[in-house]
Amino acid sequence: MPTQPRTSSFAGHRLDRHRWTLFAVWVLALVWPLVAPNDYVLSLGVYFFINLILIASLNVIMGWTGQVSLAHAAFYGLGAYVSGVLNTRWGISPWLGTIAAIAAVGGVAAFVGWATLRLRGPYLSMGTLGFSGILSVLFVELVPLTGGPNGLAGIEPYEVFGYALDTPGRFFWFAWLVGALVTWLLINLFCSVPGRSLRAIEGSEIGANTLGVNTFRAKVIAFSLSAGMAGLAGAMYAHFNQFASPETFGFFASVLLVVMVALGGVGSLWGPVFGALVLTCVPELLRRFQDSELLIFGLCMIVVLLYLPGGISSLGQRFGRARQRKHLVKEADPSKPLRNLKMESPNGTVGH
């Protein structure tokens, strides 16, 4: 007989394991300013954290809840413009502007979600596709506010006790901290009643609803939360870059974010870390291929998604299962059903 597995808290263990992973990864990330040879490379570290928040935000609605948003780059842009415009036109502090950006983007998304999430199906994708187009036009056409196609220049950096976070070296710590904070919040949500309800909707909306989950409400809250996080990333981007221009936030960027969520691992807690790594580093590595950069990028994605549908974060799990399978073939007794053999949890990876 297989021994009884631990009967005490799985959830507690999961939560602790995720928290320890967070701690380890973020401590490791502290090395970056020390090894980065120049400000440019260091700024990649900043963009990594901003991209992480952005991709993780999309993962909440797309990966956990199973509703694909095609407006996340637009929400990112809306966050950047809200805080940027408040700052450049009315001199409002970047801190207040960032809070306003989160609230504004979260509020707008709540409305879009309220209008499109009532029904099951791809209606959020359709709604956000249209909404992304509207925002793109507004970014370009509202010249007095946004600066139009020339972009919005002269956005002030964050300031801490009279210290302006205006260099990659200074901003890195801030991005590192916010990245950790956001990830910590998401870990908490992931291993909780509301988070699990969201992930249930991804698996079966009917099932979740008959089990007592108000799926409409949960989806709207998740979408609003997700968009608000994208708004936070946008505001951080605006105050780090001190410049924002419309083409950064176009439809192509939204699609790229969807691909990054898929590459990292749809719905896995740590997938966005891999997605952000790819989004930050790969374009840099491919830069010397110039025009064919996009083509190579696209091809790589197709290959990864074809052969690794669970994304990069599922790699560990895959190896784990392959090992088990070998093990099983060796020990399998044809007279016994396979499932009676003791199998290790495939959840050993950080993905679940």
Place this chain on the structure above:
Amino acid sequence: MALLDIENVRVSFGGLHAVDGLSLSVQAGQIQGIIGPNGAGKTTLFNAIAGIQKLSAGTIRLQGREIQALQPYQRAALGIARTFQNLQIFPDLSLIENVMIGYHPRARTGFLAALLGWPGVRQEERKIEEVAYEKLRLMGLGDRAARLAGDLSFGESKLLEIARALAAEPHILMLDEPIAGVPASEQAPVVSMIREVNGTGVTVILVEHNMRMVMGLCHQILVMRSGRYLAAGTPKEIASNPEVISAYLGEEAVHA
């Protein structure tokens, strides 16, 4: 007063009446079976009770309160839990997480508390997990609690759905073909589990094709044909009802 009162319920798809003017009273503490040939409207009736299927006409009362306008999640909160004939598990979640969701209507943790990881959240998680683990063990899945539900066979998934419905600690447990697809060796434990759950005061409504199980388990049976009432009564009455025998049970029942 009956626990669940279904009156003149009709469910139409276009011109087709899948359930056509059906009435049924389910007494508290009973095991109520619903049988009938394929296409008789059993699952549609199930969906209507659970709230997935809107009624074209009629009323459904739970303890005297009309519930036909309520959403499925609201009915779940009133103590109706169900399983699905064609499975609605959450494949990317572990078994224990699947079952924990069954308990969610009773859970208190809100979004904000969950995000911030307030102290009460962890205690509640632990409690939900204990309940879920107990239900998993009851269905013989305790040793696989951490595995993904998507890896289970069809029969095991059915057991998982029952465990999940039990975690809701419902007043009414609705089982849509609970042993169809379950390996023969595991059917007996499911049957005795249903009896055991019923023994704790839970009313069970059951759709099943396995006649031996229905006849042995149910207190009351409703026979449907083409969305309509054909007969109702105790298993004995049903088994000797000539209309039922000719319409549905056929030769097999005559010899049984």
